[in-house]
Amino acid sequence: MESAGPPHPCLEEKTPHISLCRPGFEAPLREELLSRAPPAVLFPSPQGGRPMQGEGWVAWEEAADDATEAGGDRPLVFERQRLPAATFWEERDCAALAERITRRVLPQLAVRPPPYALHVFTPDPTGGKPQGTRAARLEAEVRGRWAQAQPASHAALLPAERFRGEGGRGSVWQLCLLAEGVWSALSPAELLPELYPGGVHRMRMDHRAPSRAYLKIEEALEVLGRQPRPRERAIDLGAAPGGWSYAFLKRGCRVLAVDRGPLKLTGPDALAGTLTHLREDGLRFRPPPGWLPVDWLLSDMLIPPGVCLGLLRKWLSGRWARRFIVNIKLPQREPLVALRPVQALFEGVPGLHWRIRQLYHDRREVTAMGELPAEALRPTKRGPVARPRPAERKRKKQGLAAARARGRS
Numbered sequence: 001m002e003s004a005g006p007p008h009p010c011l012e013e014k015t016p017h018i019s020l021c022r023p024g025f026e027a028p029l030r031e032e033l034l035s036r037a038p039p040a041v042l043f044p045s046p047q048g049g050r051p052m053q054g055e056g057w058v059a060w061e062e063a064a065d066d067a068t069e070a071g072g073d074r075p076l077v078f079e080r081q082r083l084p085a086a087t088f089w090e091e092r093d094c095a096a097l098a099e100r101i102t103r104r105v106l107p108q109l110a111v112r113p114p115p116y117a118l119h120v121f122t123p124d125p126t127g128g129k130p131q132g133t134r135a136a137r138l139e140a141e142v143r144g145r146w147a148q149a150q151p152a153s154h155a156a157l158l159p160a161e162r163f164r165g166e167g168g169r170g171s172v173w174q175l176c177l178l179a180e181g182v183w184s185a186l187s188p189a190e191l192l193p194e195l196y197p198g199g200v201h202r203m204r205m206d207h208r209a210p211s212r213a214y215l216k217i218e219e220a221l222e223v224l225g226r227q228p229r230p231r232e233r234a235i236d237l238g239a240a241p242g243g244w245s246y247a248f249l250k251r252g253c254r255v256l257a258v259d260r261g262p263l264k265l266t267g268p269d270a271l272a273g274t275l276t277h278l279r280e281d282g283l284r285f286r287p288p289p290g291w292l293p294v295d296w297l298l299s300d301m302l303i304p305p306g307v308c309l310g311l312l313r314k315w316l317s318g319r320w321a322r323r324f325i326v327n328i329k330l331p332q333r334e335p336l337v338a339l340r341p342v343q344a345l346f347e348g349v350p351g352l353h354w355r356i357r358q359l360y361h362d363r364r365e366v367t368a369m370g371e372l373p374a375e376a377l378r379p380t381k382r383g384p385v386a387r388p389r390p391a392e393r394k395r396k397k398q399g400l401a402a403a404r405a406r407g408r409s
């Protein structure tokens, strides 16, 4: 192991936290940081030659003097990933950068219990080939130096995928590459909002899926940490052309797809699940009583956030669904303001586990996900979950059969 040498001057300075977001959403991310309690301190301009914000990232620090670690509060909607207490290394050449940082960080890493992960990325993962090539080169240089310094254990600097398999233990060394240099942070895995490099869950397209919206639902399921099981019941509002329905059908679910537009699923009968297409208005739709509570409410309707709030309120107050994945389209201005009432609604539902997040595959939209505990779903005499009387049940069943016959495509 090489000696650490004297600290680089930047290490003597304050080490801000770096939060990453989708490029173009720095303003709502800053707003979210400012609305923490106590509010974060942002850096409006470069500090000592270091850039303090850029496309897809924002630097900030805790307001309280004694706060040393970033974390603990509710995950932010627009934050993809965080580099807690990061140091900036000003150097453009990848080999020189790798040499300097590695000499400094490897001794710090070696005293931490394994496993270790190395994440090297740029703040804009869609930034094109030159950026990606530089990041790949820096990663290769750093791994090479690790191998030289630690020949016996260099395999312990795990790629992200293997590290995730270790159950959230260990330390992650993140290198966020900019044109001017690199932000570097070494942190316990549990301090990070994500164990994906740069917080990017890039999902693989399934060529049988009829739309790219399929990627959003796959990512949402991964973030939620719960996969649909065979025979679970899903209601997909705004389903056409059918990417979300496809994701549930291929897992063997029973799907009610609600949309006036046509579904473009090829060979749905060959999929493991069953599909019914209802050409109805998703906002007026009420789940068939025999399906209550449904296992999944899905909604990707193109509706304003205020309308989406009304939909969520109706489904939550009725206890109509065990869990939900609802995409919220953002207005051009003040997206965070539009989300506040939704957050307030979720806060007010006892026992609800929820999260709102701008996924990697989300564009000008965010995804709200949640799950109600079993006790919150117990039928009550007055609540809409209470099973209807037999005569009413029969009438509603007939209604559903008629609707199916009308709407089947």
Ligand SMILES: C[S@@+](CC[C@H](N)C(=O)[O-])C[C@H]1O[C@@H](n2cnc3c(N)ncnc32)[C@H](O)[C@@H]1O
Binding pocket: 210, 211, 213, 214, 237, 238, 239, 240, 241, 242, 243, 244, 245, 258, 259, 260, 261, 280, 281, 282, 283, 300, 301, 302, 303
């Ligand atoms: C973004 S697309 C949904 C894509 C879909 N999730 C997929 O995976 O292919 C939005 C859909 O919402 C539907 N939509 C908008 N308002 C609706 C409403 N009130 N009721 C039902 N569908 C609606 C549109 O017809 C459109 O097909």
